[in-house]
Amino acid sequence: MTHRDDRRATAPGSSGHVDDRHHLARREADLLVVRLRPDVERDLRGHPVGAGALGHPAADGREPRHRRGRRGLFGGVYALASAVFAIPLVSATLALNRKLLLQLLLAGFAVSNIVVAFANSYSLIVASRILGGICAGVMWPMIAAYGTRLVPENMHGRAITVIMAGNTLGISIGLPVMTTIGVTFGWRTSFVVLGLIVVAIGVLVQFFLPSVDGERMSKTNSPLAIIRMPTILIVLLLTFLSVVAHYGIYTYITLLVARLDLPGGIGLALLIFGIGSVISVVLSARYIDAYLRPLIVTALAAGGGAMALFLAFPNSTTISVAGFLLWGLAFGPLVTMYQTAVSRQIDEAKDVATSVQSSVFNLSIMVGTWIGGMLLDGLLGSSNVSGVVWLSLGCFVLATIVAFLSRRTLRSA
Numbered sequence: 001m002t003h004r005d006d007r008r009a010t011a012p013g014s015s016g017h018v019d020d021r022h023h024l025a026r027r028e029a030d031l032l033v034v035r036l037r038p039d040v041e042r043d044l045r046g047h048p049v050g051a052g053a054l055g056h057p058a059a060d061g062r063e064p065r066h067r068r069g070r071r072g073l074f075g076g077v078y079a080l081a082s083a084v085f086a087i088p089l090v091s092a093t094l095a096l097n098r099k100l101l102l103q104l105l106l107a108g109f110a111v112s113n114i115v116v117a118f119a120n121s122y123s124l125i126v127a128s129r130i131l132g133g134i135c136a137g138v139m140w141p142m143i144a145a146y147g148t149r150l151v152p153e154n155m156h157g158r159a160i161t162v163i164m165a166g167n168t169l170g171i172s173i174g175l176p177v178m179t180t181i182g183v184t185f186g187w188r189t190s191f192v193v194l195g196l197i198v199v200a201i202g203v204l205v206q207f208f209l210p211s212v213d214g215e216r217m218s219k220t221n222s223p224l225a226i227i228r229m230p231t232i233l234i235v236l237l238l239t240f241l242s243v244v245a246h247y248g249i250y251t252y253i254t255l256l257v258a259r260l261d262l263p264g265g266i267g268l269a270l271l272i273f274g275i276g277s278v279i280s281v282v283l284s285a286r287y288i289d290a291y292l293r294p295l296i297v298t299a300l301a302a303g304g305g306a307m308a309l310f311l312a313f314p315n316s317t318t319i320s321v322a323g324f325l326l327w328g329l330a331f332g333p334l335v336t337m338y339q340t341a342v343s344r345q346i347d348e349a350k351d352v353a354t355s356v357q358s359s360v361f362n363l364s365i366m367v368g369t370w371i372g373g374m375l376l377d378g379l380l381g382s383s384n385v386s387g388v389v390w391l392s393l394g395c396f397v398l399a400t401i402v403a404f405l406s407r408r409t410l411r412s413a
Helices: 003-010 018-046 065-092 098-118 122-148 153-163 165-185 187-208 223-227 230-250 253-260 265-287 292-312 317-331 334-343 350-376 386-405
Strands: none
Touching: 065 122, 065 350, 098 122, 098 187, 122 153, 122 334, 122 350, 153 165, 153 265, 153 334, 165 187, 165 265, 223 230, 223 350, 230 253, 230 292, 230 317, 230 334, 230 350, 230 386, 253 265, 253 386, 265 292, 265 317, 265 334, 292 317, 292 334, 292 386, 334 350, 350 386
C-alpha cells in the first residue's frame, strides 16, 4: 500500500471500500510490528550490552576506572554514530523504497555484529560499532514512520508503541539473554548470535513486509525547517532530559545494584525492571493516543520517584525492588511517547522529523554515559554511583515540569 492509497483510505467521505482498506492497513501494520520488533530489540540492545556481558564488576562492587571508560566508549561510539549520521542519511534516503532501505540497513548491522565477534583489534571493534550505530540511526526513525503510513492517523501512537515495544523487550528480555550467553560462552558468541538473528530477520523482511514508496524532500519538511518549530524543540528537550536520566544510570546499573546490595544481584534487578517495562508498554499502547501528556508526566514522575527511593533507602531490599519496578514503568514508553509526540507536529516526511528526535535521543545516550563516567571518576568529589543517581533525579524533575506545562505540544489525538 502506498502513502497515497493510505491517505485516500483514511480521508473523510471517501468512497469505495474504506472499511476494507482500513482493515488491510491494520493487518499490514500488525505484520510490520511482528517482523520489525526483533530489529528494534537488537538495535536498542546493542549499546546497553556493556551493562551485561561486558560490564560485571568485581565481587566487592569495585571496577577499574579504565574499564568503566572502555564500557562507556563501547556504548558511546554506537550512540554517537547514530546521532551524527541519522539526519543526513535519513534525508538522503527519504526517496528510497522503505523495504529496500530496511534490507540494506539489516545487512550493515549483520556485518557490524559479525565483525565485532571475530575481530582481534579493539579499533576494528569500535569501527564496527560505528557502522552498527549508523545503521541503527537510520533504521530507528524509518521504521516508526513506516508503521504510521500503514494505519489511520488516530492509531499512530498505538502503532509506534507496538513497533517500539522491541526496545522494551530488548532491554528486559534480550539483554539478560545476551548477557547469559556472553557470560556462559564468551561475549563474542553473543555478537555471533545477534548477527545470525539479523540475517534471519532480513529473510523474513523479503517475504513478509509490504513495499512502500519513499517521499520527496521539500523546503517545508527539511531538517532545518523542522528544528525551527517551537513544538519540536520542546519534544527534543524532553527527549534529552529523559534519555540522560535513564541511560546515565542504566549504563552503570551493575554498580547501582552492588551499592544497594540487592539479593539476586543484577539478574533480579533486570527482571523487576523488565516486568515494569512490559506493564507500561501494554498500558501505553492502550492509552497513548488519547492521553499522551498524562502518560509522559506519569512516566517521568515514576522515574524520579525510583531515583529518590534509591537515594533515600539504599539499604532496604523491599524499597530497592519497588524502585526498579517504578524505573521499569518509567522506561517502557520512553521511545514511544516522544516518537509519537514529534510525529504529531508534522504531516509529511515523518521520517525526517523522527530522525531529528532519534539523533537527539542517541546523542543524549552519549552525554548521559559520558557525564556518568565523569561523576564516577570523582567530578564532584565523589566516585560512587550515587552521583549518577542524583543526575538522573535532577533530569527527571526538570523533564516532569516541562512536560506538565506543554499542553499544546503534547496534545492528544
